[in-house]
Amino acid sequence: MAISGEQLIGASVRRGAAGEIQAWSPIRGQVLPETFGGGDAADVERACALARGAADPWRRSLPEQRARLLETVAEGLLALGDALIERAHLESALPIARLQGERGRTVGQLRLFAQALRDGHWCAATLDSALPERAPLPRADLRSHKIGVGPVAVFGASNFPLAFSVAGGDTAAALAAGCPVIAKAHPAHPGTSELVGRVIQQAVRELGLPEGLFSLLHDAGTALGKALVAHPVIQAVGFTGSRRGGQALMAVAQARPQPIAVYAEMSAINPVFLLPAALAARAEAIAQGFAESLTQGVGQFCTNPGLLLALDGPGLQRFLAAAAPLLSAKPAGTMLTPSIRAAFEAGAARLREQTGVETLVQGAAQLCVADAARFIANPLLHEEVFGPAALLLRCRDEAELLAVAEALEGQLTATLQLDQADTQLARALLPVLERKAGRILANGFPTGVEVAPAMVHGGPWPASSSAAHTSVGTAAIERFLRPVCYQDLPPELLPPALQPHNPLGLWRLRDGKPSPPEGKT
Template sequence: MTYTPHGAHWIAGKKTLGAERFTTPTGHAFSVGTAAEVALACGSAEAAFWSFGHTTPEDRAQLLEAIAEEIDARAEAITEMGCAETGLPEARLNGERGRTTGQFRLFADHIRKGTYLDQRHDPALPDRQPAPRPELRMIQRPIGPVAVFGASNFPLAFSVGGGDTAAALAAGCPVVVKGHPAHPGTGEVVGDAIAAAVARCGLHAGVFSLLQGDSHALGGALVTHPLIRAVGFTGSLRGGRALFDLCAARPEPIPFFGELGSVNPMFLLPSALAARGDEIASGWAGSLTMGAGQFCTNPGIAVVIDGPAADAFIAQTSAALDAVPPQTMLTDGIADAYHAGRDLVAGSAGVQTVLGKPSDQRHAAPNLFETTADIWLNTHALGEEVFGPLGLVVRARDADQMLEVAQALQGQLTCTLHLDENDTGLGQRLMPVLERKAGRVLANGFPTGVEVADAMVHGGPYPASTNFGATSVGTLSIRRFLRPVCYQNLPDALLPQGMT
C-alpha cells in the first residue's frame, strides 16, 4: 500500500485543515497549528475532562487496549511513513511500534490493579482526647488536560502515542499533542488510531487532540494556555528549558515534566577493565552506535584509571567503532548538531582524537576522543551531550580522581559501573555519588534500551530532567498526572467511584 497523508489536525474529534501548511522532505504538506486552534483543542479537552476524569479504571483500560489495537491495525502505514520520514529501518519501526502498543497495554493492566490510586483511610476517632479525629480518606485524582510534545528521535514510543500520552490517558487526563515536525505523517497515522479508539469507546471527542506544526509559537501557545495543567516533553535541553521557563512564568505555573538527555557516563573499574576490557569495548561500540547514537541513554563517556589496561581498551574501542559505517540521522538538524558537537570536542584543548571519521550531510560516522580527568574537570563543554555516535574516554590518575569525576557530574539519566568482585570496594565508594546523580544506576551492561516496566526510572536530576522525582517510562510515570485529594467526613455517595 501507499499511504497518502491528509495533513490535518485532530481537534474535538474532527480532522481540521489549517490555513497555513508546511512541507516535509517527503513532499507532503501538513497544517500548521495556530493560537486559535490551540484554544479550540484545549477547550475541548477541558470539556472532556468533566466526564473522562470520572470514568472508571476499567473504562480507561478498555480505551488503552483499543488504542493499541487501532495502532496495530495501521501497522503497514506506520512503517511506510516512518521509514520515509526518518530513514530508520523497517525492523526498528516495527520494534518501536510493538513497544508503543505494549505501553498502552501495560497501563491498562496497571490501572485495573488500582494500586496507583494509593488510597489511604484514617477512621474517625470520636472519643479521642483531647479532641476527636475526623474520618479522612485520600486518593489520587487526575489533574486535567495535559500537553504532550512528540520527540524527534522516537517517532512512535515517545511521540503522539508515546508513554506520556499513555500515562495521561490512564490517569484520566485528556491529551493535546503537539506532533514533531520531523515525522508528521507517522504521527498522523497514530493520531488517526487514537481518535478512532476514542470514538469506538464512546468517549468525549476532546479526550484527544493532535496539533501539527513546525513553529515555536505553536509550542509556546500550548504550554501557556490556561486550561493545560501539565506538560510532558522529551527533547533537547535548550528547547525544554525554554518551555519550562514559559510554564513557570504563567500566572498559574504548572509542572513541566521534561526529559532532556545526558551523557550517561560509564565507570570502568580496574579489575573489570583488566579482565574483560575487550568485551566492554565491543559492547560500548555497539551501544554507542546503535541507531546512529540517537538515544537519550547513549553512553557518551567512559571513565577509566590510566594505565596499560586503559590503553588497550581505547585501542579496542577504536577498532570496533572503525568497522561501523556512517548511518543516516533522523533529520538534517540533528546531523548538523552532531557535526558541530564533534568539532567542539575535537577542538577542545587537551583532547586527543583517537578515531576521527568524516561525515557528510545527514550521515554520522562514529568518533572517539580521549582526555585526562584534569582537563575534563576544568572544561564544562566536555560534560555536555553530543547527540550521536561520539565517545569520550576520560583517564583518571587513580580511584580518588575517578570519584572526583563522579562528584563533578551534572544530573544524568543513567550511570553505569563495570566491575568485578575485586572492584566491590571502589564500587561502594562510587555508589552514594552515582545514585544522587542519576535516575538509573546499572552494573555490567549498557544503558541503551529502556525497559517499559513497573520499576523503570527514566529521569534524573537536572539537566537530565526538570523534575527529579518523576519518570517518563514505566508505570510510575502515571503519578505525574495525578494529585492527592483528601476527603474529610464525606458520605460515601459523594466519594469518587471505586474509592474503598
C-alpha cells in the first residue's frame, strides 16, 4: 500500500492545501521525502458533514455489524505485514520488536471490543415492568440502554504510533460505541497514520457502511485540531499527550455553545513506594527492576516510574548503591522526535537545578535525590519529565511518607514494593493512593498496560481529565456512550436491545434482577 500524503475524508482522498508536512526520521536524522498536505477548515467541515450523516445509521447498527468492522480492521492491519512496522520504525525509532508487540496489542484490542459488543453488557439493557395497580401512583413501563454520543475526534499520540493512534484504543472504543470517528494524525508519524487510515477506509467500503464513519486529517500545528473540537458535530474527544495539549483542547471544548467532554490522558510521575521490609530483603533486585522500567522505550511511557519514595536507612542506601551503576551503564537511546528530546533535556536540567536536589546519575538516564520536605514545598518537583528521569525522596519516618503521598497530584499508577512485614504501612497508604491513582500495583513496575476488562488507565487530574473513566480496556467504551430511557413505547418502536422477545440474546436487568437470554442461565 503506497503512501500518497493525502487526507482520507470519508470514501475520498484529498490533498490538503494548508501547507506541507514532512516526517522527521530519528533513525536517519533527516526528514523523509514524502509530503503530506495539511488540512484546513474546509476539510474539517467536509469530514464533519459526512460524520453527521453516518451518525444515526451507525448508532442504530447491530452490535454484530460493529464487531465485524473492528475485526476487518484488525485483519487489514495484519495484512500490511512488514510495511507497517518498517514505516513506524522509520518515523519513531521504536524497535522493531516493540512495534510488532504494539501491532499485536492494537489488533488485540480491536478484537476485544468486538467480543464485548457480542457479549452485550456494554449497553446496560434495563427493563422495569409497568405497575398499573400500584398505589398511590402507578408506574409506567420503563426501559433504558446506552447509545453512542455521536461523532468523536481522536488525536494520535506521539509515543504509540499504533496502539494510541489512528486505529488505537480511542478509535476502537468510539466505533464500538456506535460513534463515527474523525482522527487527526500525529505529525511525527503521518505515513504510519495514512497506512492505518487506509485500512479503516477500505474496511468501511468493503462492508458497505456509511462513508462518514471514518476520516483522517493532517496538520502539523494546532489550528485544525482546535477547529475540529470546536465543530458542533463533534460530541466527544479522545486525546493522549501533554497536559498543556489536553488543557488547550478542553478550553476549546468548554467554550462551545454546547460544551463537550475531552477524555484526555495527560501527565503522571507514577510514584513507587519502596517500603522498608522489601528494601531490607531485596534492595538490589528492586533496583534492577526499577532501572529496566525507567529506561524502557527511552522512558517515553506515560506510566514511567518518575518518583521513588523510601524511608532513609541502610535498605535505601543499598538500593541507591545498586541502582546508580545500573543506570549509568544504560546506553543512550533515540527519542521519538527532536522536540521530545529537547523537552526532556530541559525538564531534566530544571530538576537538577532545584535547591536541595542531588544528582546521583546524569547520562542516558538521570536519577536525582531529595528530602521529602523539599518535594512537598516545591511544586516544580511534582512535574513530569517525559523520558528516563526519576527523583527519589528520602523520608524521615512513616508520617513523612504519608505526608508526601497526600501531597501528590493525581496519578495513572502508584506502586508498592512490599513484603509481609510492610502490611501495616501499606494498609495506611492505600486509602490515600486510592484517592490519588487509577491503578495500584504491588511488587512490580508500572510500565506495561494490559488490555483487559479490569484495566484502569486513567486517574484524578492531571493524570486524566476524567477520573471516572479509563482509556484502556473494554470499559473505555463508557466514555462515548450515554443512557436513554423509553417510557411506554410500543414494542415495535423499541430498539432491539429492549424489545420483549430479546432478539439480540442479551443479559438484561429486569425488575432489578439479572435476566439471561433464553436458553442461558
